[in-house]
Amino acid sequence: MTKGLRAAGITISFGGIDVVAGVDIKLRSGEIHALVGENGAGKSSLAKAIAGVYRPRLGSLELNGVGVKFRNPREALDAGVALIHQEPITFPDLSVAENIFAGHHLRCGPFVRWSATLARSRELLESLGVALDPASPVAGLSVAARQQVELASALSHDATVWIFDETTAPLTPKEVAELFTVMRRLRDQGCALLIVTHHLQEVFAIADRITVLRDGKKVAEKTVAESNEDEIVRLMVGRELSLERHEAREAGEELLVTRGLCGPGFRDIDLTVRCGEIVGLAGLVGAGRTELARALFGITRPTAGRMLLEGQEVQVASPRTALRLGISLVPEDRLHEGLLLPQSIAVNSTLAYLARLCNGGWLHQKNIHAETNKYAARFRLACRNTDQAVSELSGGNQQKVVLAKWLMTQPKLLILDEPTRGVDVGAKSEVHRIIRELAQEGMAVLMISSDLPEVLHLSDRIAVMREGRIVAQLNGAEATEEQIMFAATGQQGAALG
Amino acid sequence: MGKREGIAFGFLVLLSGVAGLKEPRLFQPQSIESVLLWMPLITVVAMGQLLVILTGGIDLSIGSILGFSGIGVGLVLKANPHLPLPIVFLAGLAIGLALGAFNAAVIVWGKISPLIVTIGTLAAFRGLTFILSKGDQIDSSMIPDSLTVLAHSGITIAHVTLSWLLILALTIALITFATLGFTTFGRNVFALGSNADAARLRGISSGSVQFAVYAICGALAGLAGVMYASRFGFVNPGSAGSSFELTVIAAVAIGGTKLTGGSGSVLGVLLGCLLLSCINVFLSLLGIDANYQMLTYGLVILIAILTDAAARRGKA
Amino acid sequence: MKDRPIVPAVLLVIGTILASRLSPHFLDIHYLLDTSTLYAETGLMALAMTFVIISGNIDLSVGSNLVLTACLSAKLLAAGWGIPSVVVAACLMGTCFGAINGWLVAKLKLPSFLVTLGTMAIYRGIAQAMLGPASVKLPKAFTGLDQLLWFKIPVPFLIFLFATLVTGLILHRTVFGRWVFSIGTSERASTYSGLPVDRTKIIVFALSGLMCGIGALLIDSRLGVARHDLARGIELDVITVVVVGGAAITGGKGSTLGTVLALFLVMLVRTAMGVANVKAEYQLTVIGGLLILAVLAGNLGQLFNRRSAARR
Amino acid sequence: GKGSTETASSPEASGSPAATGEKVKVVFIPKNTGNPYFTQVAKGFESSAASLGIDFNTQAPATGDATSQLEVIKNQVQGGANVIVISANSPDALNEALDQAKEKGVEVITVDSDLTGNESHRDAAVLPTDFSKIGPAQLELLAKTMNYEGEFAILSATTDAPNQNAWIEGMKTAMKNPTYAKMKLVEIVYGDDEPQKSSTEAEGLLTKHPNLRGILSPTSVGLAATAQVLENSGLYPGGPKATGRPGIVLTGLSTPNQMKKAVAKGVVASFQLWDPADMGTIAAYLGAKKMKVKPGDTFEIPGKGKFTVGEKNVIYAGSLLTFDKTNIDKYDF
């Protein structure tokens, strides 16, 4: 009898299509197992099937040698199987502490033990290195913070099988390092861990074993020792990827200039973005990058300072004004800010561009579909057709829809907030290629990313934020991860875990 | 007391102050009793409605449940005039519970939006009330004094009588407060209303929580039916509880409850009930021309909403 | 948009067959068309309410807006205004009262339920304060529109059909309609997409008001008098129709066709029972039960489908 | 009912049913369903329906809104009604609908609530008693118990209830009589025929007018609610709080059943009403004969007596009854 969880022949179907087909996977105690694959390969679906969220059409689960069937997430949790979802799923109206314990309150009879709840929450958050007040409300927290609340919630269970679905995606290296410490501790305690991620260097940094999914089927299972990144990428995408190197571009006119811009979450921002330039904005979670992007896009108002666009002073009162001025923002929180989940791909991707796509105010279905199909093809969107609801897409494919929506508007200044969160390597290189192309055509790009290799890879210039200020501006071609992390944390030696 | 409750309270004090300037008799025990007599019915039903709205639902059928229970209990009393009071109240509670459970069953098992279900039962229960009563009303002679006496006797503090009905209502409010704040069921109610998907993933059985809130809401409306008989001494199958739903929802909403669910408080709703009671009693005491009363009522409600919004903005 | 309102359509057919069995007087096209004039205002307001509900809002003040506009128009006519100018004025007034709701909802970020609960009392309150117990008689030239036939079809019904066509096209075939759906699906995402969220909301409420204005003219003409206590409780009928027509009260879902079919369904059930001498108490019970059954029938299919597929 | 032999032989009778020997279809449309007063009116119809050989039916709207009867009228006309007897919810909102019915040959009779000011839209009206006498009679009833002195208030239904307003006018006129010189009408309030609002208004009266001696509520909901308020306050004559003072007297209009308890307890000494069933009986007779009446006509109903058609085709059904401890138990409506 092996300790751990064994899934055999798992098949999951939606509307008659098998999105996961006959996958076997074995999560051994004391081992970290990585699950990789392209967007839409079926990773999240498999994870959900294991954790009782979906009921697989076929297949069986065995926990510590005993056959089990989970009818809902509750039963899985009770059996010791915990899943941290790809998108943080939280209760905005409730406090952090309650978010952690909702569904399994610490109780005494029917009553909630509030003081114990607060104390336990504080412990959990500290163990993750998160400085959040357990009594504060969750509404208004960033995606990363909510991700950590969800993580704390999972950790409050005595689970023996842990599934982390792209938990590192919104996190910066410092938080990732802390998360890895937690994972290693769990592994050493004899838990079985499954991590889903698109960052292969993370896989090789922490995992013991790798399973590769492609189109819902398992194509390989390898130990880390006997494999390498290139091989895994090849297995995932089924083709060779050419990773282009960064090449210096000639920057044009100054497009965006801010002088002493202050607002909620950021202060004294002096930033310049030129036409044809990609400026990376790095920093830790909570450094205020998203807040800055929001202010530039007119969601919030700066409280002081000036903002110039093509030399003209502008007041961006609303996203609508921003759009008219030629500024677009790909927001960080795609579920709430980027997408109309129940609506179709076509509706979503053309939403911001619709008025220009359909002259005279009448919907022009032909134009809408032509434009959507163009981008769907360009991004290799995995979908049945463009009338499919966005809610049915995998996380990465949803991100592609959001990107398509904003690229359609052909902005002068494109602000990207975590543009490749949850996007697979293949699509990511595609996105990078597109961003570079756009810059080549003269677009100014301001890119917020917690993915340092991405920042280094793409940026002509890198601005680093810490506690709401820009603390360093580095040359993209010469900067290193260490330099960025040093500026972001203000201390030496902070680096990838 | 949270910020929003504070604002609601402030508004209430201001309103009473302004009205009191015009009519000093407003602060006489008699006037205060008048306000306090307005409270019990609306408070009891509002507590049920609060639970429902916190889960993100709504129950429009409460007025009809109130009427049905009033008639039902009246018929029981007509047959057995000497029934002990606790049984009378339990009967009302049980009738309401049954109707509420019907709502709940259709909403949970039929997976139909609560709005549609309760618009339907709003009509259907009223129709059943007429059928049950055969079109006759429950006259005062069928309601024993022991029941009506509860509406005007109770504990007297400083010449103001807190009627037994009010005490019952406040007790129910207190129980609701404790349930919402300190029990896992109460917290699940908030969780469900805040994010139903998340609640499901956290293993909270949304079906049983929903079932419970609609059943409880019905039960409390049923109890209010008995209180109605006690307060007014007669029950008409057509008018008992008719249009009550809007008054109750207004009280819940004015009390700062988020109508999409997940946020709200018992204290806030109590203040909402008190505010509505005050407005109604003041309208009469200030002798406002009957033709201007509805306009005044609407304006006061709108001002209350605007005050709340302005205060929230100031905070943000 | 994709889900067609099949259930109301099927029920409509079944209902018609049953109704014609229930009473021999029912299946009389002149009578049905004549009865439709009673529902013209409800129908017009439901068409606009479809927009309001799809945009994630609600308008409880429609009945009061209708009454206030009806009283004001009657006053204007009594004051000697010409009919064309009163028609224009009524549309403007209704639109304006609706826009006030929209402005409060959009600009002050107040929940529409509360705002329109307030204006529901205020608008009717103004009418009552203005007229008191009196009623305003309308000149003979203005009354009887419901008896006026055009190719045997009563004019109010024609107006309703025309409004259906116009609002249906706007909702389902224009960019503006798409915005209404988007805002109802996710206001936040719509804001981030640069949609004119506030303006759209104000227009939606103004449209609701415009329909009240037109309805006001119809009810004035039909009754020949205007009073403050007309059309009480009509808002619930309007909302019922829209919701039975498949609109989701949480926004983002609904259709003009659904609303129209649901209106016919409600009309059919009420009329059939009325003409078959079903007592009011049974009518209430049956209508309430049917409402639930209608939606339940629609859900059954879905429930069945869901069972056979993988569960979320 | 093909075998019916009883046909109207009156020269005014008209319409096809009589000619074909079919029963006359009479429908009564009360203000709303579940209203005990109209249940009693309907009893008047039912008791004579068989002997008159009419096909009688009551069809009430669910609510008492101004326009809720429109649909019922249309449906009944379509359903083949020959006579519509209606207690109008609004004095004028039904005008057009009733005209359309009349055009189709349907006879329209109002009972209890007339189309005041719009009498041309109906054929006849059967009213409980002479309205000009109700106001003075109510005032006299109140005055007697108040010893013709002191402040009193009126709690009415809605501001636009025509009957109520007519009676209140009658009282105001009667007040000019020197008999009532020492009485003062301090306020008229409106309880909208809702128990909640009526109670609050009654409580308000007690607070606002400490010297109040009497309340008159010519509406059954108002009277019942006020009686409950008075009982609770203990201020009625002989009540626990009325020691050392005469107490507040209460009277008005209501059906006996609704007031039995209040009378037994002494909260209400006496109140008035007519027998609503009388109106039903007369309307049924008029309908059955399809009589086209005009002012000055007289007719006799077996067992009921002789009736004269007054101005504007109004027929008064009977006289005001006064109920008190001595006689109330004899009535059951």
Ligand SMILES: Nc1ncnc2c1ncn2[C@@H]1O[C@H](COP(=O)(O)OP(=O)(O)OP(=O)(O)O)[C@@H](O)[C@H]1O
């Ligand atoms: N509820 C659903 N209904 C229909 N199709 C679905 C549903 N959920 C997922 N799918 C489909 O199943 C496939 C696998 O989705 P899944 O979320 O498992 O991908 P993933 O491997 O996690 O991708 P990513 O890396 O983008 O998160 C996708 O093609 C998606 O469109």
Ligand SMILES: Nc1ncnc2c1ncn2[C@@H]1O[C@H](COP(=O)(O)OP(=O)(O)OP(=O)(O)O)[C@@H](O)[C@H]1O
């Ligand atoms: N993990 C966290 N711990 C504490 N506060 C946080 C956290 N995450 C966000 N915040 C709050 O949010 C504010 C700004 O967050 P914002 O989302 O703008 O930062 P960011 O740099 O864009 O981070 P991210 O990497 O998540 O995009 C911070 O000032 C802080 O108040």
Ligand SMILES: [Mg+2]
């Ligand atoms: Mg995924």
Ligand SMILES: [Mg+2]
């Ligand atoms: Mg961010």
